[in-house]
Amino acid sequence: MSRIAATFEKLKSADKKALIPFITAGDPDPTMTTPIMGALVQVGADIIELGVPFSDPMADGPTIQRASERALVHGVGLGDVLEMVSAFRQSDNETPVVLMGYANPIEAMGYENFSNQAQAAGVDGVLVVDYPPEESGDLTRQLNAQGIDSIFLLAPTTQQARMDTVARFASGYVYYVALKGVTGASHLDMQEVAKKLPEVRTHVKLPIGVGFGIRDGDTARAVADVADAVVIGSRLVEEIENAQPESVIADVGVLIRGIRQAMDAA
Amino acid sequence: MQMYEALKAYKLPDEQGHFGSYGGVFVAETLVYALEELRESYENVRKDADFIAEFEYELKHYVGRPSPVYHAKRLSEQVGGAQIWLKREDLNHTGAHKINNTVGQALLARKMGKKRVIAETGAGQHGVASATVAARYDMECVVYMGSEDIKRQASNVYRMKLLGASVVPVESGSKTLKDALNEAMRDWVTNVESTFYIIGTVAGPHPYPMMVRDFNSVVGRELRIQMPDEVGRQPDAIIACVGGGSNAIGAFYSYIEDKNVRLIGVEAAGFGIESGKHAATLCAGNPGVLHGNRTYLMQNDDGQITETHSISAGLDYPGVGPEHAWLKDSGRAEYVAVDDHEALEAFHALTRTEGIMPALESSHAVAYAMKLAPQMSKDAVLLVNLSGRGDKDMHTVAQASGITL
Numbered sequence A: 001m002s003r004i005a006a007t008f009e010k011l012k013s014a015d016k017k018a019l020i021p022f023i024t025a026g027d028p029d030p031t032m033t034t035p036i037m038g039a040l041v042q043v044g045a046d047i048i049e050l051g052v053p054f055s056d057p058m059a060d061g062p063t064i065q066r067a068s069e070r071a072l073v074h075g076v077g078l079g080d081v082l083e084m085v086s087a088f089r090q091s092d093n094e095t096p097v098v099l100m101g102y103a104n105p106i107e108a109m110g111y112e113n114f115s116n117q118a119q120a121a122g123v124d125g126v127l128v129v130d131y132p133p134e135e136s137g138d139l140t141r142q143l144n145a146q147g148i149d150s151i152f153l154l155a156p157t158t159q160q161a162r163m164d165t166v167a168r169f170a171s172g173y174v175y176y177v178a179l180k181g182v183t184g185a186s187h188l189d190m191q192e193v194a195k196k197l198p199e200v201r202t203h204v205k206l207p208i209g210v211g212f213g214i215r216d217g218d219t220a221r222a223v224a225d226v227a228d229a230v231v232i233g234s235r236l237v238e239e240i241e242n243a244q245p246e247s248v249i250a251d252v253g254v255l256i257r258g259i260r261q262a263m264d265a266a
Numbered sequence B: 001m002q003m004y005e006a007l008k009a010y011k012l013p014d015e016q017g018h019f020g021s022y023g024g025v026f027v028a029e030t031l032v033y034a035l036e037e038l039r040e041s042y043e044n045v046r047k048d049a050d051f052i053a054e055f056e057y058e059l060k061h062y063v064g065r066p067s068p069v070y071h072a073k074r075l076s077e078q079v080g081g082a083q084i085w086l087k088r089e090d091l092n093h094t095g096a097h098k099i100n101n102t103v104g105q106a107l108l109a110r111k112m113g114k115k116r117v118i119a120e121t122g123a124g125q126h127g128v129a130s131a132t133v134a135a136r137y138d139m140e141c142v143v144y145m146g147s148e149d150i151k152r153q154a155s156n157v158y159r160m161k162l163l164g165a166s167v168v169p170v171e172s173g174s175k176t177l178k179d180a181l182n183e184a185m186r187d188w189v190t191n192v193e194s195t196f197y198i199i200g201t202v203a204g205p206h207p208y209p210m211m212v213r214d215f216n217s218v219v220g221r222e223l224r225i226q227m228p229d230e231v232g233r234q235p236d237a238i239i240a241c242v243g244g245g246s247n248a249i250g251a252f253y254s255y256i257e258d259k260n261v262r263l264i265g266v267e268a269a270g271f272g273i274e275s276g277k278h279a280a281t282l283c284a285g286n287p288g289v290l291h292g293n294r295t296y297l298m299q300n301d302d303g304q305i306t307e308t309h310s311i312s313a314g315l316d317y318p319g320v321g322p323e324h325a326w327l328k329d330s331g332r333a334e335y336v337a338v339d340d341h342e343a344l345e346a347f348h349a350l351t352r353t354e355g356i357m358p359a360l361e362s363s364h365a366v367a368y369a370m371k372l373a374p375q376m377s378k379d380a381v382l383l384v385n386l387s388g389r390g391d392k393d394m395h396t397v398a399q400a401s402g403i404t405l
Helices: A003-013 A030-042 A062-073 A078-091 A103-109 A111-121 A133-145 A160-169 A190-203 A217-226 A234-242 A245-264 B002-009 B029-046 B049-063 B073-079 B098-111 B125-136 B147-152 B154-162 B177-190 B208-216 B218-231 B246-255 B322-330 B340-354 B360-375 B391-400
Strands: A018-024 A048-051 A097-101 A125-128 A152-154 A174-177 A208-211 A229-232 B022-026 B069-071 B083-088 B116-121 B140-146 B166-170 B195-198 B237-241 B262-270 B286-290 B292-297 B333-339 B381-386
Touching: A003 A018, A018 A030, A018 A062, A018 A208, A018 A234, A018 A245, A030 A048, A030 A078, A030 A245, A048 A062, A048 A078, A062 A234, A078 A097, A078 A103, A078 A111, A103 A111, A103 B286, A111 A133, A125 A133, A133 A160, A133 B022, A152 A160, A152 B029, A160 A190, A174 A190, A190 A208, A190 A217, A217 A229, A217 A245, A229 A245, A234 A245, B022 B322, B029 B098, B029 B177, B049 B098, B069 B218, B073 B083, B073 B340, B073 B360, B083 B218, B083 B360, B098 B116, B098 B125, B098 B195, B098 B208, B098 B246, B116 B125, B116 B177, B125 B140, B125 B154, B140 B147, B140 B154, B140 B177, B147 B154, B147 B166, B154 B166, B166 B177, B177 B195, B208 B218, B208 B246, B208 B322, B218 B246, B218 B381, B237 B246, B237 B360, B246 B262, B246 B322, B246 B381, B262 B322, B262 B340, B262 B360, B292 B322, B322 B333, B333 B340, B333 B360, B340 B360, B340 B391, B360 B381, B360 B391
Parallel strands: A018 A048, A018 A229, A048 A097, A097 A125, A152 A174, A174 A208, A208 A229, B083 B381, B116 B140, B116 B195, B140 B166, B237 B262, B237 B381, B262 B333
Antiparallel strands: B022 B292, B069 B083, B286 B292
């Protein structure tokens, strides 16, 4: 069983929901990524989404764009990100790691090469923002051959027929984008999410994570009530951006621990 | 009739928007529905006689089409060899070919019931053309423009504001065209129900490369009639500058199946290809995925998009339309590059011999015609698509000559 499936199974039997923090690899600098990942697991992260820096992150808001820019100042590329995952695996062989990013760095590395290296590094899932299922067949095959899950997005505008297409290609979990807009936007419409998820579940049998617009314990708790996983990205990246270098680990820990507690509260 | 049949044989893109391995729809899920809606609407108007009639009426009475072809006799004499002819897109309303496309897309937006249009712009020509049609059809217009470009193109920014558009400075990345495109995409994702995104070139996700090509293909259709009328036959070669490639594809499209006509795209070599500071994507880049399609890109080994340079802001883009990528690989079109210096020389040459001031973008095409003509006989005919006029470039040209206006 893959690490992702095992994680969801374990959580299910404990009657808990998955907490999935997102950070950009190499932000604020390359030496910090592995320690931050470790800290996230310590305070209750179940899966880590690791952003691969890209020069033109079209689907991201200003917060994650700036994180990408900070990482790119240090020249962090896909190869470096895979090394960071390897380093993380030295001390943690259980927590799934999902790479999230844009198509072109993977195109540049080549599908087969990337899939092999990702497997060797200990990557469990890959989410490519600008590969919708229709364009992702070749990569998905290569990834699956290496036992790596292909994670896909669903949006409020995704039509029912398309959910079936996504379900055909997806494994691990699917990621429901709770907002129309880019990452880091506000105004999460909980009613809309609560209404939409049962509809999604009739088409997609995988666990469903919800992200975009989750900023605190209350919104995380509300999402955890209806979804299988809560993804928190921009709010966490903001914390990293605003922290003093020496307190990044501590600040990140406080934020994620608080969200974990809110999610788990009876 | 034989030609008509031959033209019908060229059917790209396929249903998913692919030109061979290029093109496609590489966007986040949040945009997929909007693109499907756009594709359906466009497929409908493509077959709608009323829509086509209205588009043609607007092109004639508002844009001022057909644009003439002009024999640049003095330039041809000075250069020697082939006869150089110009397709005068510079005479269109707003001074460039860009208006052909914005009229088409604005009519489609109106048909789809969208009251707000957004656009990205580099030099400002597409922004002006979008603001123009927004005024004409009573739509709200927001133009995204890199803050670096805003500094370089102050008069076009003012033109857009006069036309009632708001111009939003983009501070991310390199603060130029590609970043403006990213930002416009973000706006579209957020306001997808009310908003129509008018992309200014033959790039972006399907159906944009096809749709923008179709709206600009009026150029080639006119040429097919005009050239036999003027010189008794089709030209030996058509030469057009290529940034994203919308004017070039507009001129090339009707000739793709006509193998007797060479199709030559001229990219911006900036400070020279070997300097690394250029925008000659097809000549020196390699394939990848950016802005919704697979095409040639300027990128580093990590797949990060690199910054480009050209004296002409309209060619200063790290990608290129996917149909051009296909035309290059298939060998049907040739792509060459002309540097800043050669483009400036061509600008001055055409200005002084013909009294026609070309846009710096179009000057690249003129420059290549001036290189090619002497290698050909006096009976040969080169057709340059003069995609825009150079008034907007006064400051850049003056600066290059060390003059402050």
